Amino acid sequence: MQDQPVQNPTSNQDPQSYADAYDHPTQSPVANSDHDVVLPPPVSQNTVSASTTSETLEDQNIFYLLGVEDGTNEQKETFLDELQQVIWEDFLENDVQLLLTKEEHQQLQQMTNNDTKKPLMEQEAVVVFLEKLIPDLEEIMLEKALELKADLVKERVAGLKELHAGKTDMLQKIEEAENLVSQDKWLSAARMLNSLPA
Numbered sequence: 069m070q071d072q073p074v075q076n077p078t079s080n081q082d083p084q085s086y087a088d089a090y091d092h093p094t095q096s097p098v099a100n101s102d103h104d105v106v107l108p109p110p111v112s113q114n115t116v117s118a119s120t121t122s123e124t125l126e127d128q129n130i131f132y133l134l135g136v137e138d139g140t141n142e143q144k145e146t147f148l149d150e151l152q153q154v155i156w157e158d159f160l161e162n163d164v165q166l167l168l169t170k171e172e173h174q175q176l177q178q179m180t181n182n183d184t185k186k187p188l189m190e191q192e193a194v195v196v197f198l199e200k201l202i203p204d205l206e207e208i209m210l211e212k213a214l215e216l217k218a219d220l221v222k223e224r225v226a227g228l229k230e231l232h233a234g235k236t237d238m239l240q241k242i243e244e245a246e247n248l249v250s251q252d253k254w255l256s257a258a259r260m261l262n263s264l265p266a
Contacts, residue, residue: 123253125214133221133258153188155212160184163212167202221249221257228261238264 122128131137131144139147161184165173179194180186188195199205225246232238241260248257 121255123255125218125252125254128217128254128258130217130220132262133217133254134224135258135262151213151216155209155216156188156191157184159209159212163208164198167208172201218249221254224261225249228264232264 129137131139160176160180164176168176176194176197179197180191202208225242228242229239232242241264245257245260248254248260
């Protein structure tokens with residue numbers, strides 16, 4: 069995935085506004101009474117908490133992975149929407165022309181007026197159009213969401229390395245967590261990172 073305008077949780081920005089967005093409601097983000105558009109959220113509300121024993125990325129709560137679990141529901145919803153918009157824009161800019169014919173892509177450009185930054189909630193017709201042409205749209209979006217989720221965790225690791233530069237004991241734990249990530253042991257990695265002093 070290309071560089072995304074998502075802030076690093078270890079930056080100076082309020083970490084709540086960073087991480088409070090990856091536990092999205094399970095309902096479709098764009099829907100009307102006639103047609104429910106199937107475009108999955110980055111991570112559903114059903115994502116299990118830190119009490120899970122699963123190590124898979126899919127099963128991890130993004131807030132626990134990023135070490136920020138105290139945000140308000142409003143903050144979480146806002147950031148979820150931001151992440152979903154990032155995924156949507158990346159899909160329109162980098163994936164869609166590989167999945168459509170030249171004519172279909174021209175139709176899409178007319179529908180969007182070449183504005184990929186338009187909020188997803190205002191693009192119901194575009195989503196419906198793409199669903200008809202790309203049967204596995206939901207699967208593709210879920211894959212992209214997981215990729216972004218992994219990227220956010222790796223950004224956290226990189227930020228912590230920078231924050232604790234020169235602290236041998238801290239860096240050892242961070243590198244151990246990084247090694248766990250490389251083994252797809254996401255829960256163990258999060259536990260290791262969350263055990264570090266704030």
